[in-house]
Amino acid sequence: MAGETTITMVGNVVNDPELRFTPSGAAVANFRVASTPRHFDKQANEWKDGDPLFLGVSAWRQLGENVAESIQKGARVVIVGRLQQRQYEDREGNKRSSYEITAEEVAPSLRNATAAVTKTTGRGAQQGTQGGWNAPQPPQNNGYGPNQPQGDPWATQGGYSDEPPF
Numbered sequence: 139m140a141g142e143t144t145i146t147m148v149g150n151v152v153n154d155p156e157l158r159f160t161p162s163g164a165a166v167a168n169f170r171v172a173s174t175p176r177h178f179d180k181q182a183n184e185w186k187d188g189d190p191l192f193l194g195v196s197a198w199r200q201l202g203e204n205v206a207e208s209i210q211k212g213a214r215v216v217i218v219g220r221l222q223q224r225q226y227e228d229r230e231g232n233k234r235s236s237y238e239i240t241a242e243e244v245a246p247s248l249r250n251a252t253a254a255v256t257k258t259t260g261r262g263a264q265q266g267t268q269g270g271w272n273a274p275q276p277p278q279n280n281g282y283g284p285n286q287p288q289g290d291p292w293a294t295q296g297g298y299s300d301e302p303p304f
Contacts, residue, residue: 144218144221145219147217150212150214152211153169155167155202155205165203167197168194168196169194171215194237195241195244213247214249217243218242222239
């Protein structure tokens with residue numbers, strides 16, 4: 139939507155994601171992430187931590203279920219989503235604000251870790267069909283990768299058959 143603030147955050151998960159379901163059955167995983175800036179102090183010849191930023195994250199539907207199965211406290215993650223501010227009154231009647239990211243993407247950071255990825259197939263996964271990044275896939279001609287039509291300028295780029303070239 140227009141006018142929303144999109145944010146990318148890299149940080150460490152502070153608590154295990156809590157998976158809940160709305161009365162209509164939609165899944166939502168909630169967790170918090172801390173991001174601490176670092177800078178090098180030349181005089182002391184050492185790295186120093188700045189003030190950490192803590193933000194709540196909510197991941198909805200299939201993303202929320204995948205997050206709850208894959209992410210845990212202490213994991214370094216990359217989150218892309220919409221930054222939202224909520225205003226409320228505390229018990230003493232003081233006006234407060236909180237900030238939260240509604241996640242569009244959540245991924246483990248591979249800076250200091252490795253990950254094995256298993257692709258879900260959406261509704262098919264709930265019906266028991268098998269799928270995955272390593273599962274054999276039938277050839278596709280979706281305009282990307284080696285199965286592209288002749289004369290396509292992307293054909294020489296050597297992309298994957300199931301991913302756009304960007």
